[in-house]
């Protein structure tokens with residue numbers, strides 16, 4: 646089986662387009678709320694960055710985006726639980742069909758599952774919103790500092806909404822670079838910024854979609870294992886554990902590569918990442934494709950050893966030169 650394309654990746658990839666579309670359409674709707682008119686021009690002219698940002702309807706963006714992605718994330722989490730846990734249980738259960746039936750009736754009706762997804766979706770969306778508000782403030786500050794006319798400033802602000810600070814800065818810098826060069830008309834500059842910002846928005850959307858779909862699918866795995874354990878369908882911590890799987894694509898990721906060295910850990914423990922953060926399940930960073938497997942204790946009382954992962958070595962030091970003889 647291709648370790649870059651496990652069933653968990655297929656589940657994540659199947660829902661990723663819905664997350665991408667929900668993000669883009671809600672960002673576009675939010676962009677329409679960029680205030681226009683004399684008051685905003687006045688605020689921009691006075692350098693009142695907060696007034697401009699505060700006029701945007703971030704709250705509505707958050708609500709609509711959460712509303713759009715919650716059922717999608719729930720679908721991924723449930724599908725992951727169903728597909729993978731069923732497969733894992735095959736090794737243990739005598740009557741597989743009855744067992745998987747019982748587990749899935751249970752997780753579907755279990756409030757924990759839905760509440761995890763709701764909480765997760767809300768946290769994710771607030772973060773996206775907070776990071777973008779920061780990006781917008783930063784860009785407005787740059788625009789007012791350089792005395793950009795309000796009509797142009799409005800267009801640039803609009804194209805930064807929805808992006809995080811790094812991406813927003815890239816758009817802002819691109820605008821200032823073109824404008825400062827003095828080689829283009831205002832219309833040419835704005836058209837070029839618009840095209841570039843569109844590319845950046847699509848990249849941002851893709852990252853959110855990839856990461857959140859994997860995160861939800863992994864959460865579904867873990868929740869299903871935990872619930873199966875509560876139901877007495879799996880053994881306790883001494884018999885069953887979770888193990889971090891780094892996809893070969895990510896072998897050199899300094900955040901993920903060291904994790905499997907921890908070995909299998911109890912379901913409720915947290916994995917320690919290469920950057921010192923701790924998580925209950927992957928993902929570990931934007932675009933992370935890691936997942937987990939369930940491992941059972943062997944007859945010798947030990948858990949199977951994780952597949953070896955090439956550790957992150959960083960750059961090799963330069964080779965010493967041959968010394969000339971004296």
Ligand SMILES: [Zn+2]
Pocket residue numbers: 891895898901927928929930933934935
């Ligand atoms: Zn990873």
